[in-house]
Amino acid sequence: xxxxxxxxxxxxxxxxxxxxxxxxxxxxxxxYLSWYIQHHGRGLQFLLKYYSGNPVVQGxxxxxxxxxxxxxxxxxxxxxxHWSDSAVYFCAVSYGTGGYKVVFGSGTRLxxxx
Amino acid sequence: NAGVIQTPRHKVTGKGQEATLWCEPISGHSxxxxxxQTIVQGxxxxxxxxxxxxxxxxxxxxxxxxxxxxxxxxxxLKIQSTQPQDSAVYLCASSLQGANTEVFxxxxxxxxxx
Numbered sequence: 001x002x003x004x005x006x007x008x009x010x011x012x013x014x015x016x017x018x019x020x021x022x023x024x025x026x027x028x029x030x031x032y033l034s035w036y037i038q039h040h041g042r043g044l045q046f047l048l049k050y051y052s053g054n055p056v057v058q059g060x061x062x063x064x065x066x067x068x069x070x071x072x073x074x075x076x077x078x079x080x081x082h083w084s085d086s087a088v089y090f091c092a093v094s095y096g097t098g099g100y101k102v103v104f105g106s107g108t109r110l111x112x113x114x
Numbered sequence: 115n116a117g118v119i120q121t122p123r124h125k126v127t128g129k130g131q132e133a134t135l136w137c138e139p140i141s142g143h144s145x146x147x148x149x150x151q152t153i154v155q156g157x158x159x160x161x162x163x164x165x166x167x168x169x170x171x172x173x174x175x176x177x178x179x180x181x182x183x184x185x186x187x188x189x190x191l192k193i194q195s196t197q198p199q200d201s202a203v204y205l206c207a208s209s210l211q212g213a214n215t216e217v218f219x220x221x222x223x224x225x226x227x228x
Contacts, residue, residue, distance in 0.1 A: 036219075043118075043205060043219040090157065101170060102147070102217070104157035 002027040004093050006105035014113050015083050021076040021108045023091030032094035033074040035065055038107070039087045047089075050074065061085070086112045118220035120206050126226045127196045135191040135223045139208030146189050147207040147217065148181055157205070163189060196227045 005024045013019050025033070034049040048059025055067040065076045074091060091105040119138040127133045139146045148160040150173075161171040163183045171181065178196075183189040193200055203222040209215045 034217075043221040044207075046216045046218070049216070096170075101162070102149075102159060104149075106156045 002031075002093055002095060002101075002103050004091055004103050004105035006089075006091055006108050008108050009106070010109045010111070012111045012113065013081055016080050017112075018079050019077065019081050019085075019110065021089050021091075021110065023074045023076065023105060024072055025074065025091075025093045026072060027093055027095060029095060033065075033067060034092045034094065034102075035059065035063070035074075035076050036090045036092060036104075037087045038090065044090065047076070081110075081112045083112045083114055086110055118206055118208050118218050120204075120220035120223050122223060123221065124224045124226070126228060129197060129227055130195050133193045133196050133200075133225055133227075135193075135204050135206075135225070137189045137191070137206030137220060138187060139189065139206070140218055141187070143208035143210055143218075144186075145209045145211060145215075145217075146183060147209075148189070148191050149205040149207065151203040151205055151222070152201075160191070160204075193225075196225075198227045201225055201227045 003026045007022050032051050035047040036044040037047055038044045047063050048057050050057045050067045058064050063078050065074055067074050088107045088109045090107045092102050094102045121136045144165050146163040150158045159173040161174050161181045162169045166183045178194045181191045203224050205219055205222045207217045207219045209217045
């Protein structure tokens with residue numbers, strides 16, 4: 001069974017702080033790892049993905065994520081958050097031929113206080 | 115590019131009634147996904163089409179749920195004899211080739227079964 005674990009349901013930081021949202025997965029085969037953001041009342045928006053190569057991938061709006069095979073992790077980071085980054089963040093694992101099967105984590109709600 | 119369009123945005127049905135949800139994927143995208151989002155279960159994979167063909171419906175409750183993609187410009191998710199536990203936000207998504215490419219989500223249809 002493929003699982004995606006986001007250990008923190010809620011994270012609160014101040015504007016300008018750095019943040020790391022944690023994601024761990026369990027799957028033995030070839031996978032794609034992604035992060036999505038969901039603002040209140042809106043659909044999911046793609047942030048970034050990793051399949052191979054440089055384990056640190058850059059995404060939109062200053063987000064980056066680092067893949068670690070040894071830790072089975074794909075943590076999302078941002079050096080300096082803005083209040084508009086407040087949203088729910090979902091980590092996702094895609095597998096199967098062409099990566100069509102996607103399993104999402106339970107999400108981490110990030111609240112950025114001014 | 116209007117993105118993935120889902121209609122209606124909100125639907126209220128009485129218990130036992132049928133509900134049909136519509137999705138218009140992004141033009142040119144060959145992969146279409148349906149997901150269900152609830153507070154309790156999070157994001158759940160329902161079904162996946164590739165070039166209009168059903169590839170994997172393993173996430174679909176078998177008895178009352180069905181999905182079709184009669185042409186490349188729209189897909190439908192039909193729920194027969196709706197039950198209160200079917201209340202959720204149903205998300206449609208599309209991508210160029212599968213989940214190994216960026217997946218674009220619609221804003222979802224919020225289904226409420228009363």
